[in-house]
Amino acid sequence: MDKRSFKNALILSIAQAILGSQMPIYIILGGLVGQSLSQNICFSTLPISLLIIGSMTSAPILSKLMQDHGRRTGLILGNIGGLMGSLISLFAIYNQSFSFFMLGSFICGSYMSSQGFYRFAAADTCEQKFKARAISFVLTGGLIAAVLGPSIVKISLTIHNPVPFFYPYMAIVLLNLIGPALFVFLDIPKTEESESSVNKFDIVNNDTSNRSLFQMLENPIIGISILCAMITYGLMNLVMTATPMAIVGCGFTAGDAASVVSAHALAMYLPSFFTGRLIEKIGEKKVILSGMLLLILAVIIALINNSLSNFYLSLILVGLGWNFGFIGSTSLLTKNHSFLEKGKIQGLNDFCIFGFVALASLVSGFLMNCSSSSAELGWQLINLVATPFIALAIFSVLFLYFLNRPFKA
DSSP states (O other), X not given: OOHHHHHHHHHHHHHHHHGGGHHHHHHHHHHHHHHHHOSSGGXXXXXXXXXXXXXXXXXXXXXXXXXHHOHHHHHHHHHHHHHHHHHHHHHHHHHTOHHHHHHHHHHHHHHHHHHHTHHHHHHHTSOGGGHHHHHHHHHTTHHHHHHHHHHHHHHHHHSOOSSTTHHHHHHHHHHHTTHHHHHTTOOOOSOOOOOOOOOTTOSSSSTTOOOOHHHHHTSHHHHHHHHHHHHHHHHHHHHHHHHHHHHHHTXXXXXXXXXXXXXXXXXXXXXXXXXXXXXXXXXXXXXXXXXXXXXXXXXXHHHHOOOHXXXXXXXXXXXXXXXXXXXXXXXXXXXXXXXXGHHHHHHHHHHHHHHHHHHHHHHHHHHHHTSSSSHHHHHHHHHHHHHHHHHHHHHHHHHHHTOSSOOOO
């Protein structure tokens, strides 16, 4: 990895660490704040769903902006959207307004979307063989976020305030103020030369290839990489949205929930130190399959019983499975489109991912709060629902192995 690529990856990793720490806060508290503000408990996870819907709808817009005006412009605009949304959310909490809290959550989605492009931005200036390593390096910043976000929740909950959850959302506002100061140092050009050919589905076997979306999706590798990313991220969110409510509903504390989420987030990002090299060694398909098998194991552990130790173990396995599945899928996608095609396919990729994630969060809230008589039963239903989707991802990757065409993995 050359000096410029390393610098960009380092800046994006720091952004992942600092700005990314707001995401665990949203996950830990979003449903609990929703429960406290909503008149109908069935809608308690709606703010999390709107956060993701905001991310889904802004992904193609930000992707096009980055294609036309550069990564730095798009990332800063996404960050500003996150700042505006967090300010509205803070206002909503202070005034006990569920409607404004949902609006703030939706606008915050633009930050979530921009964070999703960190991994693609890091790969922009890398040689083909180092793309997986750059993506993996950026995600290592999530280790700090995994500790910082839950720690903010724990500390803020010990400080007396007549307005519940006010201080954690104040922290989110402060975190969003840091972003522009980081992104101004990025050095990623709008166009770049010499990205190598990826497979025979390229219409033009060089970096000037500029296929339509339909033509790109004719390549099964692209379609399956998007599908696996959707399933990996969606099921992680299905489980994570419900986890704090399930833990509290099973008789444990919000502090316990924060600790489990922190362990989960650490498991999401800790393997990033070696996932990129592992992909270079054994290929994306095997890494994705490993991630899916870890997700199956997580479901089995979750179904055994609802002890706190099983919550820890299951969520750690979900985090590990997400890391392998998501990084593997992202690397597979970046190796199968040209630089000129990134604005179209990366925008579609994240639109599909966050669309499925939004659906997963809505289903999570319904299963947890409205389809069962207890938190224990709701937690079991959520894990059962995840199983067929994991199986679909496994069969999809296996499908690539049995194709007669010599696709590159």
